[in-house]
Amino acid sequence: xxxxxxxxxxxxxxxxxxxxxxxxxxxxxxxxxxxxxxxxxxxxxxxxxxxxxxxxxxxxxxxxxxxxxxxxxxxxxxxxxxxxxxxxxxxxxxxxxxxxxxxxxxxxxxxxxxxxxxxxxxxxxxxxxxxxxxxxxxxxxxxxxxxxxxxxxxxxxxxxxxxxxxxxxxxxxxxxxxxxxxxxxxxxxxxxxxxxxxxxxxxxxxxxxxxxxxxxxxxxxxxxxxxxxxxxxxxxxxxxxxxxxxxxxxxxxxxxxxxxxxxxxxxxxxxxxxxxxxxxxxxxxxxxxxxxxxxxxxxxxxxxxxxxxxxxxxxxxxxxxxxxxxxxxxxxxxxxxxxxxxxxxxxxxxxxxxxxxxxxxxxxxxxxxxxxxxxxxxxxxxxxxxxxxxxxxxxxxxxxxxxxxxxxxxxxxxxxxxxxxxxxxxxxxxxxxxxxxxxxxxxxxxxxxxxxxxxxxxxxxxxxxxxxxxxxxxxxxxxxxxxxxx
Amino acid sequence: xxxxxxxxxxxxxxxxxxxxxxxxxxxxxxxxxxxxxxxxxxxxxxxxxxxxxxxxxxxxxxxxxxxxxxxxxxxxxxxxxxxxxxxxxxxxxxxxxxxxxxxxxxxxxxxxxxxxxxxxxxxxxxxxxxxxxxxxxxxxxxxxxxxxxxxxxxxxxxxxxxxxxxxxxxxxxxxxxxxxxxxxxxxxxxxxxxxxxxxxxxxxxxxxxxxxxxxxxxxxxxxxxxxxxxxxxxxxxxxxxxxxxxxxxxxxxxxxxxxxxxxxxxxxxxxxxxxxxxxxxxxxxxxxxxxxxxxxxxxxxxxxxxxxxxxxxxxxxxxxxxxxxxxxxxxxxxxxxxxxxxxxxxxxxxx
Numbered sequence: 001x002x003x004x005x006x007x008x009x010x011x012x013x014x015x016x017x018x019x020x021x022x023x024x025x026x027x028x029x030x031x032x033x034x035x036x037x038x039x040x041x042x043x044x045x046x047x048x049x050x051x052x053x054x055x056x057x058x059x060x061x062x063x064x065x066x067x068x069x070x071x072x073x074x075x076x077x078x079x080x081x082x083x084x085x086x087x088x089x090x091x092x093x094x095x096x097x098x099x100x101x102x103x104x105x106x107x108x109x110x111x112x113x114x115x116x117x118x119x120x121x122x123x124x125x126x127x128x129x130x131x132x133x134x135x136x137x138x139x140x141x142x143x144x145x146x147x148x149x150x151x152x153x154x155x156x157x158x159x160x161x162x163x164x165x166x167x168x169x170x171x172x173x174x175x176x177x178x179x180x181x182x183x184x185x186x187x188x189x190x191x192x193x194x195x196x197x198x199x200x201x202x203x204x205x206x207x208x209x210x211x212x213x214x215x216x217x218x219x220x221x222x223x224x225x226x227x228x229x230x231x232x233x234x235x236x237x238x239x240x241x242x243x244x245x246x247x248x249x250x251x252x253x254x255x256x257x258x259x260x261x262x263x264x265x266x267x268x269x270x271x272x273x274x275x276x277x278x279x280x281x282x283x284x285x286x287x288x289x290x291x292x293x294x295x296x297x298x299x300x301x302x303x304x305x306x307x308x309x310x311x312x313x314x315x316x317x318x319x320x321x322x323x324x325x326x327x328x329x330x331x332x333x334x335x336x337x338x339x340x341x342x343x344x345x346x347x348x349x350x351x352x353x354x355x356x357x358x359x360x361x362x363x364x365x366x367x368x369x370x371x372x373x374x375x376x377x378x379x380x381x382x383x384x385x386x387x388x389x390x391x392x393x394x395x396x397x398x399x400x401x402x403x404x405x406x407x408x409x410x411x412x413x414x415x416x417x418x419x420x421x422x423x424x425x426x427x428x429x430x431x432x433x434x435x436x437x438x439x440x441x442x443x444x445x446x447x448x449x450x451x452x453x454x455x456x457x458x459x460x461x462x463x464x465x466x467x468x469x470x471x472x473x474x475x476x477x478x479x480x481x482x483x484x485x486x
Numbered sequence: 487x488x489x490x491x492x493x494x495x496x497x498x499x500x501x502x503x504x505x506x507x508x509x510x511x512x513x514x515x516x517x518x519x520x521x522x523x524x525x526x527x528x529x530x531x532x533x534x535x536x537x538x539x540x541x542x543x544x545x546x547x548x549x550x551x552x553x554x555x556x557x558x559x560x561x562x563x564x565x566x567x568x569x570x571x572x573x574x575x576x577x578x579x580x581x582x583x584x585x586x587x588x589x590x591x592x593x594x595x596x597x598x599x600x601x602x603x604x605x606x607x608x609x610x611x612x613x614x615x616x617x618x619x620x621x622x623x624x625x626x627x628x629x630x631x632x633x634x635x636x637x638x639x640x641x642x643x644x645x646x647x648x649x650x651x652x653x654x655x656x657x658x659x660x661x662x663x664x665x666x667x668x669x670x671x672x673x674x675x676x677x678x679x680x681x682x683x684x685x686x687x688x689x690x691x692x693x694x695x696x697x698x699x700x701x702x703x704x705x706x707x708x709x710x711x712x713x714x715x716x717x718x719x720x721x722x723x724x725x726x727x728x729x730x731x732x733x734x735x736x737x738x739x740x741x742x743x744x745x746x747x748x749x750x751x752x753x754x755x756x757x758x759x760x761x762x763x764x765x766x767x768x769x770x771x772x773x774x775x776x777x778x779x780x781x782x783x784x785x786x787x788x789x790x791x792x793x794x795x796x797x798x799x800x801x802x803x804x805x806x807x808x809x810x811x812x813x814x815x816x817x818x819x820x821x822x823x824x825x826x827x828x829x830x831x832x833x834x835x836x837x
Contacts, residue, residue, distance in 0.1 A: 293701070
């Protein structure tokens with residue numbers, strides 16, 4: 001950004017935004033140069049932290065008049081570079097908009113500002129016997145506004161859905177300065193379902209200024225089962241069989257042998273080291289129902305060849321089983337200087353075949369891959385281990401691209417929950433044809449004719465395919481080491 | 487039979503002749519929405535289940551497939567559509583999505599839009615486009631699939647849809663309690679706030695009717711905890727409510743309105759009879775009040791109203807949109823259907 005433009009923006013903005021909410025020096029802007037995808041960095045032209053809607057509206061107007069692009073940012077935990085700044089743009093952080101405006105226990109909703117942390121909603125709702133179901137692994141830090149923009153998932157999607165299934169309404173500010181309410185006080189709104197459209201739109205269509213989430217009654221009971229299988233194929237068949245039996249676990253996670261070994265070396269979660277694959281699943285609901293479902297699931301797992309089926313006897317055993325799963329990323333991080341986390345979704349009945357395909361590909365590239373993933377949703381997260389100092393990154397990215405091609409090839413998708421952002425722009429070109437991409441651009445134009453809101457993200461131009469990437473971890477240092485990643 | 491190419495050629499011809507089209511599945515929801523003009527574009531022969539793997543909980547089906555046929559195929563595998571859509575006659579899957587209506591199970595499992603995973607769409611440019619997919623989680627590209635639910639065919643001709651399906655509960659039981667209208671909303675709110683296997687909750691004076699679904703022990707336990715009388719014809723009760731064959735819907739001449747509001751919102755002061763479904767979040771109203779009065783009452787409650795059935799004129803059927811929201815609707819309509827071919831005026835007069 002040219003210094004003259006920066007100075008002019010600051011002059012205009014300080015008329016209605018406090019000077020300390022405008023960050024202009026390089027030192028002040030530096031912390032905003034990346035989000036959770038640290039492989040991509042860009043110093044923003046200016047950082048602004050508006051404190052209320054009037055300030056945000058004024059900011060949008062100033063930027064629109066001067067055709068300066070805006071990039072919105074919540075907690076900055078996204079894994080696809082959706083909040084990567086622009087050199088000539090303004091980065092707008094809404095992290096300070098973190099008030100819970102209303103918690104209506106009778107109607108089971110919470111109306112919150114976009115910067116409210118995901119977990120803070122459940123913490124506020126718990127005294128009323130309620131909670132907010134979607135739980136991305138970064139839930140202690142990630143903001144609800146960001147969750148809406150990315151349509152965040154988590155481990156409970158199979159039963160409870162994604163963010164889009166748990167938000168009842170939002171308010172957005174468009175780049176033309178209109179405040180628009182989407183959804184309603186009931187379970188739907190009038191006209192087109194723009195509420196669904198805004199979910200996962202990666203900040204390209206409107207600025208989310210308020211979110212009304214649905215709250216669910218806390219389940220009476222939650223219990224956990226672990227089953228060990230000789231092979232990934234057997235475990236994958238068991239996942240299908242459990243669902244075929246009419247059971248819908250609250251969560252159903254899988255780990256392959258490299259992941260199991262890494263976790264056991266790291267914290268001794270009590271997983272059988274000899275297993276080829278492990279399934280961990282949760283059942284929740286009324287206590288009598290949970291007990292029966294658990295027994296049924298255990299029977300199915302044994303029929304499908306489980307060598308060991310263990311039901312956590314109490315809360316502490318339950319937490320220990322989950323602790324292993326939740327520490328799998330850092331456990332693998334200990335084995336390798338760097339790892340790359342992919343994110344694709346495939347039909348569940350293709351899991352064994354795709355994992356075998358990934359292993360073959362990895363062999364060809366001379367790289368190791370561990371798998372820890374949301375098996376119930378078919379959402380895979382292959383972790384490619386490598387050493388960036390040995391110049392392996394290029395090979396890793398090529399392998400990553402081939403893995404996503406494999407996902408597309410079996411009828412899957414290039415991103416299940418991390419988003420496209422900047423990292424998967426070229427894979428979008430593989431997933432969609434020209435007609436689809438053209439309509440995406442037309443939809444973007446309908447909301448933002450000037451193309452000033454988060455331009456260049458999520459939807460590639462027809463002529464451009466950017467580099468593919470993933471969550472890049474160097475020397476075991478996660479972008480947010482304090483956060484769980486699973 | 488796959489008639490995608492035939493339909494595409496018809497749309498191309500309509501573009502060339504600048505001739506609007508009225509998309510027609512089974513015609514079961516012709517009463518719903520505003521009247522539209524245009525040459526009929528029939529989708530009823532474009533039918534058949536394209537892919538169904540029960541262990542995936544996903545079915546992909548052509549839009550002209552009779553809804554009955556789809557539901558039977560799912561039932562044969564012990565599965566169902568979780569949103570329990572009303573048929574209102576010989577419904578097709580495409581019409582069911584376009585109408586976007588969900589039945590009594592909706593508050594507990596989700597609406598039509600929650601179960602849409604992907605669509606194949608014939609656009610207003612005569613192109614066949616694919617959005618979403620057959621998998622549970624997918625954040626690649628804008629979610630244009632879910633937007634089809636309730637769009638009344640104004641954005642394109644749906645060719646195929648992939649839906650998430652659910653296992654059928656092992657058993658279902660319906661219980662009923664007598665409750666005064668004054669206590670109905672708070673009682674429903676209390677039940678909805680508990681971890682109970684409830685799958686439908688409706689009130690029509692003087693009865694609160696509750697359906698419980700799940701494993702036998704859980705259902706029996708919840709029924710005992712809630713109290714009330716077992717309704718032996720429970721299944722029929724919910725079917726007649728869903729299909730609007732219950733006396734509340736069939737008796738009398740007054741208009742039928744649907745109000746979608748916060749479940750515990752106080753009842754609007756409009757003369758007429760009420761039936762509360764969805765634990766209070768979907769309210770049916772028989773009234774002779776004017777459209778203006780009903781729309782105003784819905785707006786005050788933060789919700790919206792729909793003139794669902796009327797023997798009178800179908801002028802303003804859906805809640806008028808605030809100007810800024812209407813502008814977005816028009817801009818999106820232009821993006822999907824630049825020649826304004828599909829079902830013009832079906833949702834809003836100028837859309």
